[in-house]
Amino acid sequence: MTDKPKVAFYWCASCGGCEEAVVDLAEELLGVAAAVDIVFWPVALDFKRADVEAMEDGEILATFVNGAIRTTEQEEMVHLLRKKSKVLVAFGACAQLGGIPGLANLWDREAIFERAYLTSPTTENPAGTVPLTDYAANGHRIQLPGFYDTVMSLDQVTQVDYAVPGCAPTPNLIAAAVGALLSGDLPPLGTVLAPDVALCSECDRRDTKPEDLHITAFKRPHEIIADDETCLLAQGLLCLGPATRAGCGAQCIGANMPCTGCFGPTSRVHDQGAKAASAIASLVGADDPAEIERILDGIPDPIGTFYRYGLPHSLMVRRRQDTVETTA
Amino acid sequence: MPETTTDTSSNGFEPRIVAFFCNWCTYLAADLAGTSRMKYAPNARVIRVMCSGRVDPQFVLEALANGADGVLIGGCHPGDCHYQEGNYKALRRFKLLQRMVADLGVEEERLRLEWISAAEADRVRVVMDEMTDQLRRLGPFRHEEAVMAIAAQQPQEVPV
Secondary structure (H helix, E strand, O other), X not given: OOOOOEEEEEEOEOOOHHHHHHHOXXXXXXXXXXXXXXXXXXXXXXXXXXXXXXXXXXXXXXXXXXXXXXXXXXXXXXXXXXXXXXXXXXXXXXXXXXXXXHHHHHOOHHHHHHHHHHHOOOOOOOOOOOOOOEEEEOOEEEEOOOEEEEEEOHHHOOOOOEEXXXXXXXXXXXXXXHHHHHHOOOOOOOOEOOOOOEHHHHOOOHHHOOOOOOEOOOEOHHHOOOOOOOOOHHHOEOOOHHHOEOOOOOHHHHOOOOOOOOOOOOOOOOOHHHHHHHHHHOOEOOOOHHHHHHHHOXXXXXXXXXXXXXXXXXXXXXXXXXXXXXXX | OOHHHHOXXXXXXXXXXXXXXXXXXXXXXXXXXXHOOOOOOOOEEEEEEOOHHHOOHHHHHHHHHOOOOEEEEEEOOOOOOOOOOHHHHHHHHHHHHHHHHHHOOOOHHXXXXXXXXXXXXXXXXXXXXXHHHHXXXXXXXXXXXXXXXXXXXXXXXXXX
16 A cells, blocks of 8 residues: 555436446546556445445545435445545535436435336336345345435535536536645635636626516527527526526536536525526516416426426425325 | 414414514614604514615525524615615515525515514514514424534434
């Protein structure tokens, strides 16, 4: 073992995109790899849980956890890594806010198992088999992690020191975060390592956003060919730039697609979805209740739109469980 | 004495309502109801805001997340806003918020938007009584308990 600082990466309920994002550092990754010892990274390196368990407490300088927490195994691993790490970083929208997997909080385990294993059109499961945490087969006991009703963000499970936002985090932010960790020049605990302003402030199209905007019909990206120089909100596309943290360089808007809010809220916002809904609703160009309803019909899935990356971390956390409907 | 206060269907549960009243209309109406010695359900904690357009949807969710059983927003009648169109902004936000909380399983009776002018003290009385009565029947929101259950949630039981 060398004296280089030790770094770990772990994934929970995630898609793998955050792992890709690390590789997206491209040649800068070589610099990072030279400066640190990567002691645990299931997606890329063959270290096991036992290797982490064998470490001293606080032996790892920093662990970057991506993904939300939805199984007992994820929760156990997160507690283990917290104990072994000086700094724990929520890496990406799922770890920071719950992310896309967090939309499962509109249902619960029973409803999810039913849909995924029994009733979806592509499922063929006449025996009605669903995952069990404990199962005997051929004289062996097989155990699987338990599955929670409610998806949680990392900070709902353990103490988190910093967050790197994004779905996935952009290379500039990752490089800056790693640089700050290695130099020891760290901001106050709890800081989200990205600019604390709304995305509109770094958007190339900000000058084309009208002072007074009235949207009379929300358009979805497949319904129009958007002009590639004008503010997307001004074209009726539901862009969450006004209520989303900056730092990504407005990449989606650069590709002529509206911001969907993956960088989460700024520090002044308590509830990303409510704030985003507030900003968008105030632009609705009607005073008559029926006309307002008609325009709002253009937002067919308000929770999936405004809480796309942050339902677990929102004030309401989830759909009230006693109101979850199963499809049976 | 309004009949709502004699309702015994709620097993003694008294709902907590957070009421955001606009400075120019509904708050004055509540003031008038008070100086007129009108009797109405004492379940609302009134917060004066300069305009119903100041009521951020976050305020509403924050109230529910911190123990309120219902949230009432009171503003000026359409066309009467002291700031021209603050109440229209409130209406647009309210309509969208209603759709959102419905998807989160929150009963629609828990949120209410009312236009009450400074002269309509009796309307304050009626709305306060009605909403209190509805929430009594609906029962407590219990958001705290729901969140605690999440923190302590158990994986599925091991089936036999």
